[in-house]
Structure formats: structure tokens, C-alpha cells
Amino acid sequence: METLPLKDMQTLVSLSKRRGFVFQSSEIYGGLSSCWDYGPLGSQLKFNVKQAWWKAMTNRQDIVGIDAAILMHPQVWVASGHVDGFSDPLVDCKNCKNRFREDHADTKDGKPACPQCGSSDITESREFNLMFETHMGPLKDDGSKVYLRPETAQGIFVNFENVQTSMRKKIPFGIAQIGKSFRNEITPGNFIFRTREFEQMEMQYFVKPGTDEDWFESWKETRWAFYKSLGLNESKLRFHPHGPDELAHYAKAAFDVQYQFPIGWQELEGIHNRSDFDLSQHQKFSGKKLEYFDETDKSKFIPYVIETAVGCDRLCLAVLCDAYREEVTEKDGKSDTRVVLGFHPSVAPIKVALLPLSKKAPLQEMSQAIYADISDDMACEYDEAGSIGKRYRRQDEIGTPLCVTIDFDSLDDDSVTVRHRDTMQQDRVSRDQLKTYLKDKLSSFSA
Ligand code: GAP
Numbered sequence: 001m002e003t004l005p006l007k008d009m010q011t012l013v014s015l016s017k018r019r020g021f022v023f024q025s026s027e028i029y030g031g032l033s034s035c036w037d038y039g040p041l042g043s044q045l046k047f048n049v050k051q052a053w054w055k056a057m058t059n060r061q062d063i064v065g066i067d068a069a070i071l072m073h074p075q076v077w078v079a080s081g082h083v084d085g086f087s088d089p090l091v092d093c094k095n096c097k098n099r100f101r102e103d104h105a106d107t108k109d110g111k112p113a114c115p116q117c118g119s120s121d122i123t124e125s126r127e128f129n130l131m132f133e134t135h136m137g138p139l140k141d142d143g144s145k146v147y148l149r150p151e152t153a154q155g156i157f158v159n160f161e162n163v164q165t166s167m168r169k170k171i172p173f174g175i176a177q178i179g180k181s182f183r184n185e186i187t188p189g190n191f192i193f194r195t196r197e198f199e200q201m202e203m204q205y206f207v208k209p210g211t212d213e214d215w216f217e218s219w220k221e222t223r224w225a226f227y228k229s230l231g232l233n234e235s236k237l238r239f240h241p242h243g244p245d246e247l248a249h250y251a252k253a254a255f256d257v258q259y260q261f262p263i264g265w266q267e268l269e270g271i272h273n274r275s276d277f278d279l280s281q282h283q284k285f286s287g288k289k290l291e292y293f294d295e296t297d298k299s300k301f302i303p304y305v306i307e308t309a310v311g312c313d314r315l316c317l318a319v320l321c322d323a324y325r326e327e328v329t330e331k332d333g334k335s336d337t338r339v340v341l342g343f344h345p346s347v348a349p350i351k352v353a354l355l356p357l358s359k360k361a362p363l364q365e366m367s368q369a370i371y372a373d374i375s376d377d378m379a380c381e382y383d384e385a386g387s388i389g390k391r392y393r394r395q396d397e398i399g400t401p402l403c404v405t406i407d408f409d410s411l412d413d414d415s416v417t418v419r420h421r422d423t424m425q426q427d428r429v430s431r432d433q434l435k436t437y438l439k440d441k442l443s444s445f446s447a
Contacts, residue, residue: 001328001329001332002327002328002329003325003326003327003328004325004326004327004328005324005325006058006262006321006324006325007262008262009191009261009262009263011316011324012262012320012321012324013191015324015339015397016039016042016191016320019041019394019397019398020039020040020041020042021038021039021041021042021045021320022036022037022038022039022042022191022192023036023037023038023039023135023267024036024037025037033108033188034065034185034188034189034194034195034196035055035195035196035197036191036192036195036313039437040349041349041350041398042316042349042352044349045316045319045320045343045347045348046199046312046313046316046381047347048346048347049230049312049315049316049319049347050178050199050201050312050347052180052199052226052229052230052346052347053310053312053315054176054178056205056229057174057176057201057203058176058225059382061175062169062172062173062174062337062445063129063173063175063176063203063205064163064167064169064173064174064175064176065175065176065177065277066155066156066159066163066175066176067092067177067178067179068152068156068158068159068177068179069155070148070149070179070180070182071134071136071146071147071148071149072146072147072149072154072155072158074131074145074146074147075285076154076158076282077131077147077154077283078285079281079282079284079286080154080278080281081250081281082129082131082147082150082158082250083131084133085249086129086130086131086150087127087128087129087130088101088102088127088128088130088186089101089102089103089105089125089126089127089128090102090125090126090127090186091112091122091123091125092117092122092123092124093114093116093117093121094119094121094122094123095114095117095119095121096114096116096117096119098114098115098116098117099186099187100114100115100116100187101186101187102125104187105122105242105302106118108120109323111176128184128186129184130150130183130184130185130186131147131148131150131182131183131184132147132148132182132183132184132196133145133146133147134146134147136437148181148182149180149181149182150181150182150183151181151200151202151309152177152178152179152181152200152202153202153204153278153307153309154278155177155179156175156177156202156204156278156401157204157278157282157305158282158286159175160175160206160279160282160290160303161288162291163175164206164292170295171206171207171208171292171294171303172205172206172207172208172211172215173205173206173392174204174205174206175203175204175206176201176202176203177200177201177202177203178199178200178201178257178312179199179200180197180199180200181197181199181200182196182197182198183196183198184196190261190263191317192313192314192316192317193261193263193313193314193317195267195313195390198311198312198313198314199311199312199313200309200310200311200312201309201310201311201312202307202308202309203307203308203309203311204274204305204306204307205219205305205306205307205308206292206303206304207303207304207305207306208294208301208304208307209275209276209301209302209303209304211304212252212273212275212304212306213253213273215306215421216253216271216273216306219306219308220239220255220271223236223257223269223271223308224239224257227257227268229346230319230344230346230347231322231323231342231343231344231346231347232259232318232319232322233322236259236260236322237257237258237259237260237268238256238257238258238260238265239255239256239257239258240256240257240258240265240267241254241255242254242255242256247289248272249277250272250273250274250275250277250278251273251274251275252273252274252275252421253272253273254270254271254272254273255270255271256268256269256271257269257271257310259269259318259321259322261317261318261321262321263324266313268310268311268314268318269308269309269310269315270307270308270309271306271307271308272306272307272309272312273304273305273306273307273310273321274304274305274306274307275304275305276301276302276303276304277304277305278305279302279303279305285300290302294361310313319343319347320341320348323340323341323342323343323399324339324340324341324342325339325340325342326338326339326340327340329346338393338396339396339397340396340397340399340421340422341396341397341398341399342399342421342422343399343401344445345401345442345443345445348379348396348399348400348401349379349399350379350380350381350395350398350399350400351378351379351380351400351402351438351442352374352378352379352380352381352390352400352401352402352403352404352438352442353380353381353382353383353395353400353402353403353404354367354371354381354382354404354406355383355384355388355391355392355395355403355404355405355406356384356405356406357388357405357406357407357408358384358408359384362411363406363407363408363410363411364384366406366410366411367382367384367406368382369433370404370406370416370431373434373435374434374435374438377435378439378442379436379437381395381400383395388394388405391403392419395421396421399421400421401421401422401441401442401445402419402420402421402422402438402441402442403418403419403421404416404417404418404434404438405417405418405419410431413430414429414430414431414432415428415431416428416429416431416434417429418434418438418441420441
């Protein structure tokens with residue numbers, strides 16, 4: 001048997017549509033560029049990814065969560081630097097009219113060239129602010145202008161004092177948040193990799209100045225361990241340190257966690273040492289003191305921030321790319337391909353499929369009774385349509401770790417067959433042991 005990894009993004013786009021993970025937004029109207037809808041399995045996968053992140057962040061005593069509004073006071077974005085500085089250099093190709101980021105240009109004879117047609121006849125660059133603007137209230141004037149937040153981080157910074165005092169938190173402590181962000185990207189694309197509307201999972205960890213470099217190192221390790229726990233292949237993960245020319249205006253140091261997507265090594269998460277930049281800026285612009293008083297040594301300071309920021313959609317894409325494999329076997333001169341999404345059970349949308357061999361009572365009654373017994377404890381799918389071989393293949397393709405087949409012998413021996421996605425091994429398990437068996441297999445899974 002030969003095992004092949006995902007060869008290109010299009011294969012995943014097709015599978016995602018066919019199996020209900022991700023659909024093009026507004027498809028019946030011809031679609032809306034770079035916007036995607038998560039279908040029944042995709043939304044469950046995304047929910048599981050968010051839950052894993054939330055648990056990793058908030059199941060500890062030093063981090064609490066919040067859920068801030070998308071619309072914020074416009075001054076927030078002046079203070080954060082987004083109004084003046086959150087822009088990309090935009091250029092147009094005079095030959096083919098392609099519009100692209102200047103830093104995405106190809107090079108031809110030492111000159112920047114259009115990545116679409118190769119022409120060097122391109123316009124001077126102009127700065128294009130990536131924030132979406134809208135208006136609050138009935139008047140559309142400058143006084144009513146607000147922005148759709150381009151990052152969730154600022155909702156955390158402006159609530160630093162509220163959270164610290166209401167939760168009586170002592171430094172070091174962190175605030176975690178999951179929510180939508182919006183960026184009017186010039187060149188979105190590559191499926192859900194870069195979109196204009198996306199979800200972020202960000203955590204800001206507030207520390208005493210001078211301890212920031214140690215915390216930065218510690219968070220790098222913690223975040224690596226998180227990706228391992230999701231079952232991601234470590235050989236497809238790496239750290240990329242930011243050089244001085246890559247550092248954001250707020251960052252003292254930064255590392256990306258990169259994943260090797262079919263489009264190459266790309267940023268999955270940013271880990272930044274933001275120093276006291278954000279809280280100092282908000283203190284200056286709001287006039288509200290954001291200093292912390294440290295009772296242990298009676299010192300007063302503006303905390304430094306270590307930030308970990310990952311896109312939920314981008315992480316779902318990494319999980320999908322990582323899980324995809326094709327198993328090709330040759331038998332009697334014929335080639336057969338089994339497509340598998342080898343998800344870690346913690347993110348698999350369906351954990352167990354119940355597959356009765358017949359739709360007729362009493363097999364159906366027995367199968368429904370098993371479904372009722374286990375579906376409260378693990379996400380189950382009940383499927384009685386089509387041949388058992390096709391049903392197994394569908395479950396493999398949606399990444400279900402375990403299938404339970406209820407056959408005619410089950411009526412006599414009160415046992416069922418459990419089939420394992422990865423090995424295709426089958427075990428006969430008595431019904432009274434089934435729930436424990438399934439829970440045990442799901443929790444002891446190793447990729
Ligand atoms: N608060 C810091 C911040 O927002 P960022 O590197 O701009 O940092 C963090 O974004 C993460 O958000 C990225 O690593 C990426 O996973 C995700 N992200 C950013 N822009 C995105 C987009 N247009 N589409 C999908 N995900 C995006």
C-alpha cells in the first residue's frame with residue numbers, strides 16, 4: 001500500500017464541499033470572493049478546535065476569558081496604530097489590470113513585476129488601509145464612523161483594568177478571547193487561509209517588565225505542545241523568528257509558528273513580545289491610568305504583554321491538510337484509493353458512526369437503542385443507507401475514528417463490531433462493554 005499526502009488545495013476544497021465541511025459563501029448567487037461558510041461537519045470541526053484552544057488557555061488558574069464587542073470606540077484604533085499604520089502597499093499592473101500587494105510582486109530583470117502576467121509596467125505603490133469602515137446610527141458622516149475590528153487583541157487591552165480588578169488577578173496573568181476579525185485584504189485566497197472575515201484566538205499575558213523574555217520563551221514551548229496535542233505532524237511545524245525588518249511596530253520580539261501547507265511554509269500563529277506598547281498607548285489616548293501596583297515589592301508599572309495569536313480558520317485548514325491522506329492499493333491489476341481524514345479524536349466532528357446492516361426492525365431498534373445510550377457522551381452519526389463498504393469509506397473521508405456495525409449476529413450474541421479508521425482492524429465487543437470500550441479507544445488515541 002502506498003500512502004500519499006494532500007497534493008494541492010483544490011483536492012481539499014472539493015472534499016470540503018462534497019462532505020459538508022466548507023462551502024463557498026452565497027454560492028447560489030455565484031459566490032462572494034474569499035468568503036466561506038462552514039457546513040455541518042466544518043462547523044463542528046471548528047467548534048472542536050476552538051474548544052481545544054479555550055480549554056488549553058482557560059483550564060489554568062492564571063488565565064481568564066472574555067468576549068468583547070466587534071465594534072469599538074474609534075479612538076481605540078488611533079491609539080493602537082491601526083488608523084495610521086495598518087495598511088499594505090497596493091500596486092496595479094498596467095498591462096493586465098491585476099491589483100496586488102507590492103511585496104507580493106515577482107522580480108524580472110531586477111525590477112518588480114506582476115505575478116499574474118510578468119509585466120514590469122506597474123503603478124507607483126499607494127498605502128491601502130485594511131480596516132473595514134462602517135457607520136453607527138442613521139447618519140453616515142465622519143462623526144459616526146466606526147471600524148470592524150481587525151484584531152481581537154484591542155478588546156483585551158481596553159478591558160485590562162476591568163478584568164484585573166473584577167477578577168482580583170495578580171500579575172502574571174492572561175486574558176483569552178475567541179472572536180471574529182475583519183481585514184480588507186488586497187490578495188485574499190488559498191481557500192480559508194487568508195480571508196476578509198475570519199476568527200482569531202488570541203491570548204494576552206500581562207507580565208512584569210524584565211520577566212517578559214522568560215515568559216516569551218515559555219509561551220513558545222506551551223504553544224508548540226498545544227499543536228502536538230491536536231495531533232499535528234511535528235515535521236510540518238517550525239518556528240520562524242522575525243528579523244528586524246519583519247517586526248510589527250508594537251513588537252520587541254516575535255516568532256511565527258509556521259505550518260507546511262500545500263502552498264508552502266506559512267504563518268499559523270504569531271507569538272509577540274508587545275512590551276508595554278498597547279497599554280501605554282491606551283493610557284495616553286484615554287487618559288485613564290493603566291498601571292499595575294505590585295504589592296510584593298510596592299512597585300508600580302505598566303505591564304508588558306506576551307501575545308499568542310492564531311487564526312481559527314487557518315488552524316482548521318492546517319488540521320484538515322494534516323489529516324488528509326490517500327491510501328492506494330493494487331489488487332488484481334486494479335488500483336483502489338481510500339481517502340482518509342486521520343483527525344485526532346479531540347477535533348473529529350463525528351467520533352463514532354453507528355451502522356446497522358439492515359433498516360428493518362429489530363436490528364434498527366437495537367441500533368437506535370445503542371445510539372440513545374452513547375450519543376450523550378460522544379458525537380455520533382447514525383447511517384443506515386447504502387452498502388456497508390460505501391458507508392465505511394464515507395466515514396473515513398470525514399475522519400470518524402470508530403465505526404460500530406450492528407449485524408444479524410448482534411441479535412443473538414448482544415455484541416457489535418467496532419472498526420478502527422486507521423488500521424481498519426475490527427473488534428467484536430459486547431454491548432454492555434461498548435461505551436467504556438469506545439471512550440477508552442478515543443481517549444488513548446495516538447497519531
Ligand atoms: N493581535 C495580533 C495579530 O492579529 P496577526 O499576525 O496579524 O497578529 C494573528 O494575526 C493570526 O490571525 C495569524 O497568525 C493568522 O493565523 C490569523 N490571520 C490574520 N489575518 C488573517 C486573514 N486575513 N485570514 C485568516 N486568518 C488570518
